[in-house]
Amino acid sequence: MNREIERAFSSYLRKNGMRVTPERKAILREVFALHRHFDVEELFDILRRKKTRISQASVYRSMPLFVKAGLVIRTAGAVGKVVYEHVYGHEHHDHMFCVKCGKQIEFNDDKLEKLQVEICRKYGFNPEYHNLEIDGLCKNCAKNKRTGGKYEI
Amino acid sequence: MNREIERAFSSYLRKNGMRVTPERKAILREVFALHRHFDVEELFDILRRKKTRISQASVYRSMPLFVKAGLVIRTAGAVGKVVYEHVYGHEHHDHMFCVKCGKQIEFNDDKLEKLQVEICRKYGFNPEYHNLEIDGLCKNCAKNKRTGGKYEI
DNA sequence: AATCTTGTTGAGAATCAATCGCAATAAGCG
DNA sequence: CGCTTATTGCGATTGATTCTCAACAAGATT
Incomplete structure (x- = not known):
């Protein structure tokens, strides 16, 4: 360390x-x-x-x-x-989470970070940290999509 | 209802x-x-x-x-x-959360939504839902900022 | 409408994360 | 070194959520 x-x-x-x-x-x-x-x-x-x-x-x-x-x-x-x-x-990063297989994708986007700061300013809010999680289906799972899967939420 | x-x-x-x-x-x-x-x-x-x-x-x-x-x-x-x-x-909305007083601010930003979809596309990810929480200090609490406050995290 | 199958309910026990109370300990100051 | 007081470990406790299981009832079948 x-x-x-x-x-x-x-x-x-x-x-x-x-x-x-x-x-x-x-x-x-x-x-x-x-x-x-x-x-x-x-x-x-x-x-x-x-x-x-x-x-x-x-x-x-x-x-x-x-x-x-x-x-x-x-x-x-x-x-x-x-x-x-x-x-x-x-580096700060955000997550995508596949609700079917549980896979986590880490990503970082500069435009996104800047836009958030901008939005906060509009509300007089002082951001210290944020957490963005996008849930959905990863490339693989979207392909073999079954409707009505019983994945846990 | x-x-x-x-x-x-x-x-x-x-x-x-x-x-x-x-x-x-x-x-x-x-x-x-x-x-x-x-x-x-x-x-x-x-x-x-x-x-x-x-x-x-x-x-x-x-x-x-x-x-x-x-x-x-x-x-x-x-x-x-x-x-x-x-x-x-x-309407879908996201949240700002004041870590000091617990106040929640709901907001919605179109540019933000679109940007997220765009980012997901880059990763071949199919977004279904997302959750963005920005933690920080609201206008009020930022004003009377005491260092070393003992609010719970 | 009566019957059957099987998902659902309620009550309380059980579990699991997180916190608390307190006596013993030790960090950091003079 | 000795004093003050924050911190530790332990066990007990809290509080949210889940589980168990017998009684019940939704919905399909006849």
């Missing part, structure tokens, strides 16, 4: 009267070792497998800190589950 | 070998009487206040059906909560 990230986080903590603990650092390290979306359960499992002696509660407690520090974002997950993704030093 | 909606739903059910029950119809009616976002708890409370003898489980069971039938959409709610909104015969 990047030394820079750790420093950014420590700085965020101190600035807000919070403490830099080995637990928080260890969790952050794993978050940035995971190059995909994940939920707290997965993260906790990884930490446990690595024998770090960190409680689930601490993991739950740390995630909002990472988010507030701008290092991690929370994206829409399955029903009643919160999904995270680290973001520091990464 | 619209007779047309009820017919659309009944048709969806029959097409998939499911049954049209008074419970499902009553729930659907309330969903379309509610002209705003809601969660299952609210919906259930309303049904109870109206003395309809419908169980919470049935409400939970019905929601995904409405979604699959294309009458209702699920949008991102607070942590661990699912929020719904009826959509049939309504």
Whole structure:
């Protein structure tokens, strides 16, 4: 992981009267070792497998800190589950999600980003983060389209 | 409520070998009487206040059906909560969500919609529905910005 | 209209994510 | 080093959602 990230986080903590603990650092390290979306359960499992002696509660407690520090974002997950993704030093991207096979396509479009900022301005809204998910059928599934599929929503 | 909606739903059910029950119809009616976002708890409370003898489980069971039938959409709610909104015969819109005060702003932008379709085409993706949520600070909260606010994320 | 099949309901138990309370611990200050 | 107080871990708790299962009833068949 990047030394820079750790420093950014420590700085965020101190600035807000919070403490830099080995637990928080260890969790952050794993978050940035995971190059995909994940939920707290997965993260906790990884930490446990690595024998770090960190409680689930601490993991739950740390995630909002990472988010507030701008290092991690929370994206829409399955029903009643919160999904995270680290973001520091990464390109922002949006998702297409195939409702049939579950395939995820990541994309990024500059025009789209700019247009959103423009729209926000119209409403006096200060965007910090956005999440666009387009649901539909991927190329493959559109081809073998069956009506009335029973995929989960 | 619209007779047309009820017919659309009944048709969806029959097409998939499911049954049209008074419970499902009553729930659907309330969903379309509610002209705003809601969660299952609210919906259930309303049904109870109206003395309809419908169980919470049935409400939970019905929601995904409405979604699959294309009458209702699920949008991102607070942590661990699912929020719904009826959509049939309504203009599609997206949301801005103030992370500090929780205010929701609905907006719609034609250019944005068209741009998305265009992007999908590039990926051979067939969009059916999309959900864009822009998180940030509303006009008011941006003004009285305190650093390190403790709002939940 | 009576019968049959099978999807649906209600009630409560069960599950699962997330949070909380509290005593023990330790970060960071002087 | 010693003090203050944020943080930890544990277990209990909350709260939303799902499950189980027996009773019921929708819709097809006769």
